[in-house]
Amino acid sequence: MISEKVMDAATITSWMREIEASVRAERDHLVQLDAAIGDGDHGTNMTRGFEAVVQAFAEDGGSPPGKLLILAGRTLVSTVGGASGPLWGSALRAGGRTLGDEPTFEAQQLVDVLAAALASVKDLGTASLGDKTMVDALEPAVDTLRQRVAQGVPLDRAIDEAAAAAEAGMRATIPLQARKGRASYLGERSVGHQDPGATSTALMVRALQRAVTNKGS
């Protein structure tokens, strides 16, 4: 019997810090990817947003994990702009709502958080798998995590595989022609470039893996 890993507000805080550090470290790369098929501000916008999230968390007085995710979402909506702000903002708010006021959560609830986030992104952005968007990284990650958790795979390994699935999905956007967002204006010229939104999404799932794994268990 595998003991269930228990996560809490500190896991969410650590996730947001990990995201902030990785989008900052990858800012120029994201800008470069976005310049090829968009307008070159994705790295700057994501960094500004997650810096604001970390700041908002520092001022928060002990909210439960669900409320923290909602706070993160609200902060992204009010600081990022572009399409990423509303999309990630709604995603984290939808994910946070699934946790209610519970002080802790387990693997299956983490699946629910990410599934709600994905549903929100697909609904608001009207994007499907293969449109060359963040969905191409997020959907395989959610599917993998759901499957592995259902099979009883330990969360550390399940989330690692989910992050790898997001990274594979990110790389798989290279040959695709964009059908959503600004890259779609390029038509066939969007082929051959990795989608910046899928790239930052893969960074975020990898950040979650680090946050979950590093928490002493």
Place this chain on the structure above:
Amino acid sequence: MAVGTNQMRKFLNDPAQVVKESLAGMAAAHPDLLRYDKGAQILVRKDAPKKGKVGIISGGGSGHEPMHGGFVGLGMLDAACPGEVFTSPVPAQMLAATKAVDGGAGVVHIVKNYTGDVLNFKMAAEEAADEGIKVHAVVIDDDVAVQDSLYTAGRRGVGATVLAEKISGAAAEAGANVDKVTDLVKKVNSQARSFGVALSSCIPPASGKFIFDLPEGQIELGIGIHGEPGRRRAPLGAASEVVDVMVEAVISDLKPKRGSKVLAFVNGMGGTPLIELYLLYGEVDKKLRAAGVEPVRNLVGSYITSLEMAGASLTVLELDEELTKLWDAPVHTPALRWGA
């Protein structure tokens, strides 16, 4: 503070503050027309809200000046919501602007069709509804370079935005109700088409680098207003040949009735001087007449720009008596002024 890179030559104090500092400068230059709400990052017409008048707001990424802040004033916009450079504003800005211009007769949002703008304006409209203000949003999508299909985010909003803001603003000033103002924005959008070309990319202040590299002797056809590459690249021919492409793209899509009266808007992208824009207008005027339509009104200048991009766009609006009258009505804003 470095303000230059190998490519960039810009007047900046701090690249991260360029939008805020520019807005403060606009407020200092035009205190008779508008005020700058620094906290909300919006420009608001000085006498807003006007009781009983429909409020009209617009917004979008910065870097397109004078759009939209330069169109705040008498007979045009009541407020503008500027985002970061080429990044749509956030819902809180539109909500603050909506409240600031609500004179009790309703508020119209003029939204350019970009995923980010549409999503952020939508969220703001929902929040405004929660606070009891009904928002009428119209999305502008006049750029014929983008195929409107399942395979794109849909046509971009470009030059028709300026014309819709002027025409609907005139109607609101004259006391039209919110449905009428909304219908006019839709009418301008449905009767206008645009097509843009670029001779260079542009440099966002935050990155300090050209977004794309255009080799010598090449032109980007079908560009938007965010320094993004166009639909295709071609060898740069004479201005007359470039105008052939622009007029053909616009007219074949708009399909105006023969003998129609039109407004021809030749817009500079920020880095093309007026001498070239007028040269282009001369060609446009000739070619539109040859295509069987009559330019009876025009606008020539840089009104919806893409930082320092060299390039131009053509917008053709099919006119009728109502639109012509509203176009001619008095306007007094930082960037457009006549009759007042």
